[in-house]
Amino acid sequence: MSEDMSAYPLRLEGDDVPMVRFMNVTKSYGALVVLDSLDLDVAAGEMVSVIGPSGSGKTTVLRMLMTLETINGGVIYVDGQPLTHMEKNGVLVPASEKHLRKMRADIGMCFQHFNLFPHMTAVENCMEAPVHVLGLSKKEARERSLELLQMVGLEDKVDQHPSRLSGGQQQRVAIARALAMRPKVMLFDEVTSALDPEVIGEVTNVIRELVDKHNLTMLMVTHQMGFAKEISDRVCFFFGGKIEEQGSPDELFGNPQKERTQQFLSAVMEAG
Amino acid sequence: MSYFEYLAEFGPRFVDGTIITALQTVLAAVLAIFIAFVAGLMRMSPNPLIRGIATVYIEIFRGTSLLVQLYWIFFVLPLFGITLEKFTAGFVAVGMNLGAYGAELVRGGILSVPRGQWEAALALNMSPTKRMIRIIFPQALLNMLPPWGNLLIELLKGTALVSLISVSDLMFEAKQINSTTFLSIQAFGTALVIYYVMARFAITPFMRWLERFMSRKLGRA
DSSP: OOOOGGGSOSSOOSTTOOSEEEEEEEEEETTEEEEEEEEEEEOTTOEEEEEOOTTSSHHHHHHHHTTSSOOSEEEEEETTEESSEEEETTEEEEOOHHHHHHHHTTEEEEOTTOOOOTTSOHHHHHHHHHHHTSOOOHHHHHHHHHHHHHHTTOTTOTTOOGGGSOHHHHHHHHHHHHHTTOOSEEEEESTTTTSOHHHHHHHHHHHHHHHHHOOOEEEEEOSOHHHHHHHOSEEEEEETTEEEEEEOHHHHHHSOOSHHHHHHHHHHHHHO | OOHHHHHHHHHHHHHHHHHHHHHHHHHHHHHHHHHHHHHHHHTTOSOHHHHHHHHHHHHHHHHSOHHHHHHIIIIIGGGGTOOOOHHHHHHHHHHHHHHHHHHHHHHHHHHTSOHHHHHHHHHTTOOHHHIIIIIIHHHHHHHHHHHHHHHHHHHHHHGGGGGGGTOOSHHHHHHHHHHHHOOHHHHHHHHHHHHHHHIIIIIHHHHHHHHHHHHHHTTOO
């Protein structure tokens, strides 16, 4: 725990500062090392897919970036600023709750099980944080939310509670809810894994549209290899808490170099 | 003496007693709910001292007899300079006792809200207070309503003990009437029926209504 923090810059500067940088990030639960000295950059506007077997640490990457998990070593930077740490007397110290709240404003996340607020309608779900975190007026927040719900194709469901919506519809509301905070980075954690096959398309279509029309930086953990191949700028294959291999979708899926990548991909392709 | 004549003579005293019992119940319930929320939240505090205080409170009030607690508050506290009027001592004892049980319901209700709700609220950058008040509490409240219905019935029945420090509640009146008439079946039968009616036809329907009201408000109906 007595890591020498002077090895880490107080902020990232220069022309090509990545939107997200994991620098030597380690995460462990007791003796179990989930992520081992991870280095990963995501450029602004880039769509990076994270694939790998369960237990490889891929979901942990997103959860650390969302500050749902603390880290045991290293530093995460967002938009050049340290996320997990903050500057104090010229050195990096673990981030205070106040610092985390400032930094979290740039990050949005969608979950496997949607996690919509069941006591609020679709539009209320979207308005909640803009009103109670950003301090928007209800009118402004409602306009913003209706626009987003229209974008995800749910303009006729705005006043429904989540219990009245299908899984695909709930996940689309969750995407609109996260976007209503205008994040710079969006995290998708297996957002189609809990969905029935016939509604997966309505969610992937929304993500596809985000990639095409918006300049968001996105990190997506997924089991849908076809979708990852189609929309990613880069794919990272995680194994045993490390990035085993990464590259463009064509490289990684078409011509994987590492044996573990080949094994994983052939196993996944066989499963269909 | 027919039961009709009996009621004609003693009915007004049963009514007076019932009113005192209802007052004791309402005041004790308000106190119990307040204590339950404070102690329940304290039990979840990250601060071990705050958590410890709540745990000790809950252990003492759940682990000892309500009657002993009542006697302590009415007979022992005056020796330490705290004198409560018997009516106040009555509902304070009942409220403090049932509040300790309620604290566990509050804690359980909050823990019953799925972890994903906390995480979603955090991902939307809501402050810890807003997460609790706007997201967790409304859902926890609905989850804990059914056990609260039981607890309030326990509380109503518990108020009968205040007759032992001479608060003139329903039980006190029944005993008084019995000791002058020796018509025990009429005295305690009437009290029994009134307690049952209060629990079954006042508290239970009220809690059912509250559950329906809250479910509708939370979009679950």
